[in-house]
Amino acid sequence: MEIFDVAVVGSGPAGMAAATTLARHGAHVVLLDEQPAPGGQIYRGIETLSKRDPALLALLGPDYARGLDLIHDLRASEADYRPGSAVWQVTPEKQVWYSRAGVSQGVAAKIVLLATGALERPVPLSGWTLPGVMTAGALQILLKSAGVKATEPPVLIGAGPLLLLLAKQYIDAGIRPAAVLDTARVSKFSALRHLPRALGATGRKYLAKGLSLMTALRRSGVPIYRGVRDVVIEGEERVEAVRFVSAQGPQRLAARLVALHEGIVPSQQIARSLRCDFIWDKSQHSFRPVVDSWGGSSMPGVLIAGDGARIGGAVAAEHGGRIAAFEALQQLGKIGEGERDEAAFAERRAQQGHLAIRPLLDALYPPPPAILNPHDDVIICRCEEVRAGELRAVIALGCQGPNQAKSFLRCGMGPCQGRLCGPTVTEIFAEAQGRSEDDVGYYRIRPPLKPLTVREFAEIDIDG
Amino acid sequence: MFERLTAQGKSVSVSFTFEGEAVEAREGDTLAAALLAAGVTSFRETPVSGAARAPYCMMGVCFDCLVEIDGVPNRQACMLLVAEGMAVRIQRGARGLG
Ligand SMILES: Cc1cc2nc3c(=O)[nH]c(=O)nc-3n(C[C@H](O)[C@@H](O)[C@H](O)COP(=O)(O)OP(=O)(O)OC[C@H]3O[C@@H](n4cnc5c(N)ncnc54)[C@H](O)[C@@H]3O)c2cc1C
Ligand code: FES
Numbered sequence: 001m002e003i004f005d006v007a008v009v010g011s012g013p014a015g016m017a018a019a020t021t022l023a024r025h026g027a028h029v030v031l032l033d034e035q036p037a038p039g040g041q042i043y044r045g046i047e048t049l050s051k052r053d054p055a056l057l058a059l060l061g062p063d064y065a066r067g068l069d070l071i072h073d074l075r076a077s078e079a080d081y082r083p084g085s086a087v088w089q090v091t092p093e094k095q096v097w098y099s100r101a102g103v104s105q106g107v108a109a110k111i112v113l114l115a116t117g118a119l120e121r122p123v124p125l126s127g128w129t130l131p132g133v134m135t136a137g138a139l140q141i142l143l144k145s146a147g148v149k150a151t152e153p154p155v156l157i158g159a160g161p162l163l164l165l166l167a168k169q170y171i172d173a174g175i176r177p178a179a180v181l182d183t184a185r186v187s188k189f190s191a192l193r194h195l196p197r198a199l200g201a202t203g204r205k206y207l208a209k210g211l212s213l214m215t216a217l218r219r220s221g222v223p224i225y226r227g228v229r230d231v232v233i234e235g236e237e238r239v240e241a242v243r244f245v246s247a248q249g250p251q252r253l254a255a256r257l258v259a260l261h262e263g264i265v266p267s268q269q270i271a272r273s274l275r276c277d278f279i280w281d282k283s284q285h286s287f288r289p290v291v292d293s294w295g296g297s298s299m300p301g302v303l304i305a306g307d308g309a310r311i312g313g314a315v316a317a318e319h320g321g322r323i324a325a326f327e328a329l330q331q332l333g334k335i336g337e338g339e340r341d342e343a344a345f346a347e348r349r350a351q352q353g354h355l356a357i358r359p360l361l362d363a364l365y366p367p368p369p370a371i372l373n374p375h376d377d378v379i380i381c382r383c384e385e386v387r388a389g390e391l392r393a394v395i396a397l398g399c400q401g402p403n404q405a406k407s408f409l410r411c412g413m414g415p416c417q418g419r420l421c422g423p424t425v426t427e428i429f430a431e432a433q434g435r436s437e438d439d440v441g442y443y444r445i446r447p448p449l450k451p452l453t454v455r456e457f458a459e460i461d462i463d464g
Numbered sequence: 465m466f467e468r469l470t471a472q473g474k475s476v477s478v479s480f481t482f483e484g485e486a487v488e489a490r491e492g493d494t495l496a497a498a499l500l501a502a503g504v505t506s507f508r509e510t511p512v513s514g515a516a517r518a519p520y521c522m523m524g525v526c527f528d529c530l531v532e533i534d535g536v537p538n539r540q541a542c543m544l545l546v547a548e549g550m551a552v553r554i555q556r557g558a559r560g561l562g
Contacts, residue, residue: 034524036545041523048492056469086543119525131505131518138522146497147469173469237516238505257465382526385512415527415538451538
């Protein structure tokens with residue numbers, strides 16, 4: 001088996017910055033990512049776009065173009081970057097198994113640095129499994145990676161900066177959303193107490209960007225419905241309409257395409273499968289791994305950086321990646337503690353500026369109660385088509401927690417392995433049993449974390 | 465429901481089949497993007513109720529883009545690039561990941 005000093009998983013801003021830093025300091029580093037090109041979620045497809053379609057690159061905005069520098073540095077470094085590599089197991093001994101072009105291989109590392117980022121929070125609404133319902137991120141991915149846009153104006157439902165960003169990018173691409181259904185309920189005043197903190201120099205830039213997105217949306221004339229609740233997506237074979245109640249009363253809009261978004265949450269799969277400790281983050285309303293100020297998890301030799309450690313955005317992720325890299329270098333004996341602390345100091349300062357806006361964003365866009373504790377008839381587990389009411393029924397019969405619910409209902413047992421029902425299942429238990437989310441816990445996650453073919457399993461070269 | 469944004473003069477085209485019908489795509493497209501751009505609205509049918517599903521997340525999370533490629537089920541269309549000559553079919557029913 002190949003041996004590396006560090007195996008970095010995920011080539012978003014955190015993983016790219018980490019791998020580049022590690023390689024520059026002489027560490028032997030492999031960077032594994034399942035996407036065909038570097039960039040992670042934010043800078044997805046940017047290399048191809050910059051060559052093939054500069055106009056689209058310009059349209060996606062300057063924050064997106066920043067990724068080119070990170071990718072350039074990575075490509076220029078000695079880091080062994082392996083695209084198309086889906087990691088399906090990390091063992092406590094730090095063997096990292098991944099599937100690439102239909103073949104599984106393993107590498108051994110002294111340190112594993114997880115930079116697997118975030119995913120969009122599940123938005124379990126009535127009808128969310130119908131073809132034609134996607135996440136806002138999915139529409140953005142189509143735009144970034146394939147230059148594909150909807151022919152039908154989408155109805156955007158939810159709240160948060162990424163929803164606004166998508167609306168703006170779609171308007172600039174020449175397709176005006178049919179409507180924005182804003183589900184935010186917070187009084188803007190209660191969020192305003194976070195303003196002084198957000199108003200550092202960097203925080204002000206984020207605020208200005210947010211405001212300019214809102215202004216662009218208002219100017220575009222796209223109808224915006226505020227205080228939206230009781231959303232039902234209707235359709236037989238695919239989406240046909242959206243029903244909801246807004247500040248103006250009950251409404252119904254015809255729709256062929258719906259994009260949902262209620263913020264993002266850390267991706268948990270690998271760290272969970274390693275039994276790293278997790279904690280419930282009240283302000284971000286999600287679980288996150290317990291990490292120290294260097295990204296060190298509860299498992300020795302396993303570091304976590306970027307949005308997968310805590311949602312902080314792309315630039316904070318980049319700094320976090322470097323901070324974790326300095327820690328890894330120190331653990332490997334490549335640099336001393338003094339050098340590590342000094343190098344990390346500037347990164348921390350810069351990162352603080354980018355994190356300052358977060359409390360405001362968290363306060364402005366808490367997930368609406370309807371998606372945390374959906375109505376009985378809403379499907380919560382998309383794979384096994386388990387409804388919220390079925391879960392509540394087994395809880396009433398004495399089902400103890402998420403893992404027992406798996407054997408009662410098969411929820412969390414389908415191919416997505418609970419990625420899209422886990423958060424809801426925890427919430428429903430917490431609410432029904434009057435326990436905290438920490439106390440309820442989460443599904444136990446077991447490999448393989450990614451689909452393998454039967455042939456792949458048979459051919460795995462364990463000793464290789 | 466979806467279309468290409470620009471004329472894309474420079475790109476190389478790739479052909480494959482979906483349910484036996486020829487589909488033209490662009491080199492570098494994920495299979496899911498190519499199928500959506502070609503107007504496909506059902507990628508798989510669920511094992512429980514047989515309901516049609518199509519990509520939800522486009523980033524490898526939801527598994528609603530699972531298709532069968534060259535006879536092999538459970539392929540994540542949003543994570544794979546299109547390749548010349550692929551024979552892609554709707555995934556009907558298959559369960560689990562092995
Ligand atoms: C769909 C989506 C769109 C977003 N768009 C924007 C945007 O336009 N602007 C913005 O400011 N922020 C955006 N964000 C927020 C985003 O999280 C950024 O803050 C930033 O990308 C985080 O960087 P990161 O390095 O922590 O992780 P990411 O950029 O998410 O990178 C993680 C990488 O890990 C890889 N990975 C995950 N699991 C595995 C595995 N098992 N095996 C192999 N590879 C794996 C992924 O493919 C990905 O490339 C988006 C988030 C999402 C979910
Ligand atoms: S569309 Fe969600 S996994 Fe492919």
